[in-house]
Amino acid sequence: MSTSAFRLELHRATESDWPDIFVNDARAFLQPGPPPAAEQAKARAMFGDGDVVVVRDPGITTGQSLAGVAAFYRMRITVPGTPAPVARAAGLSWVSVAATHRRRGVLRAMMSDLFDQWEAENFPFAILTATEATIYERFGFGPACLADKYTITLDKAHLRAEQDSSGAATVTFAAAADVMKILPALHDRWTSTRPGAVHRDEPHWRTLVRGYDAESAPHRSAGHYLLHRDGYAHYRTIDEPENTENSGAYAARAEVDEFFATTDEAHRELWRVLLNLDLVTTVSVDVPTDDPLPLAVTDMRSVDVTGRDDKLWLRILDVPAALTMRGYRGDLDVVIDVEDRSRDRGGTFRLQVSDGVAQVSASSAEPVVRLDISVLASLYLGAFTPSMTAAAGRLWTAGPDITAALDRAWATDRAPFAGTYF
Ligand SMILES: CC(=O)SCCNC(=O)CCNC(=O)[C@H](O)C(C)(C)COP(=O)(O)OP(=O)(O)OC[C@H]1O[C@@H](n2cnc3c(N)ncnc32)[C@H](O)[C@@H]1OP(=O)(O)O
Secondary structure, three states, X not given: OOOOOOOOEEEEOOHHHHHHHHHHHHHHOOOOOOOOHHHHHHXXXXXXXXXXXXXXXOOOOOOOXXXXXXXXXXXXXXXXXXXXXXXXXXXEEEEEEOHHHOOOOHXXXXXXXXXXXXXXXXXXXXXXXXXXXXXXXXXXXXXXXXXXXXXXXXXXXXXXXXXOOOOOOOOEEOOHHHHHHHHHHHHXXXXXXXXXXXXXXXXXXXXXXXXXXXXXXXXXXXXXXXXXXXXXXXXXXXXXXXXXXXXXXXXXXXXXXXXEEOOHHHHXXXXXXXXXXXXXXXXXXXXXXXXXXXXXXXXXXXXXXXXXXXXEEEEEOOHHHHHHHOOOOOOEEEEEEEEOOOOOOOEEEEEEEEOOEEEEEEXXXXXXXXXXXXXXXXXXXXXXXHHHHHHOOOEEEOOHHHHHHHHHHHXXXXXXXXXXOO
């Protein structure tokens, strides 16, 4: 390896970069190795031309010169409002820097290049799912959708609502052939019920389903799709021998990796099946922070909240567009100062809301609200309230009445939930 001073060479990925990209990606994300050729072709096809940036180290003449990669999907998310507005979002993903080139500004250089593109293309938002919670705030991203993890003890978990006396099954196991015919439309319906919902296009669906089909590990079952006319769930069971060693009895657990219900009835009936899985002791699932299951069972301690994670990070690229497109639940007339040290997309804005509709204009008046653009992202979809954020010292307002007015106006009908990892 050359020992000459480190220089970055950054460009958009071309044909010859892809083999190294797959090697780098697999190594950074602790995969056994690059995927087979057919999978590589499908993964590449999910990116637009020019949407993948790579950095090479021209000082390296032997060995791999690829120092970093970052890419984005062209995505859509639901934002708060009725009917729910849908916005374009650049979905940052595949970010990795070679272990040999860490902390030399490779990520920063790639981010700067991608921001230039997103701003030129007028994306109002960028979104990502983060490996670590400490990386992206410096680039103006804030955690914007949370998920609670439930671990449910089945022998204690019984629904209060009786089963329909007719005994007719409202939930069925989907046949493999139905998955791509039925689930995308159901998921689409679900996206209009939740702020933060990440929409899926057909290539994403195919990748997801292929991934579920291919995923196999000792003691893990194949995935099962439960289908209701207004929702679905996907789960698998894990039957590890050590769980049965002592008692000799089955002590398997189930992991639910998709649960999308567009009605209360679908939520209840899908859970009726999942809470009655024989030979299974616990079920784990990620849910929105306002999920009603603990209230729907006779013993609320059967539903243990075992974690809370930041699932989706949001970056507001166009503050006036973002503030104008979402709906509000209270009137407001405030001057807000938004600080954006990384991209200078902030400024001082007058936000006037009347009957749920916002008007935003640049202002030279004295601000009564000050916050960082990453904090605005955390408030935007409703994951955190202004009063909570002010209590943490992350939001300044000129007085409690203004904080309370922000709480009322920015409240959302439902807690945000992204539902898709990318
Ligand atoms: C959306 C996604 O794809 S999330 C996936 C992110 N990728 C991974 O987690 C894979 C493994 N990790 C990596 O590949 C790398 O460590 C990366 C991409 C996280 C960082 O790459 P680097 O090139 O080392 O970062 P770079 O040198 O540009 O640092 C930029 C800034 O981020 C900071 N930073 C970098 N990594 C981290 C981290 N893991 N935690 C906290 N801060 C970090 C640096 O200190 C630097 O701060 P400053 O410039 O504000 O002082």
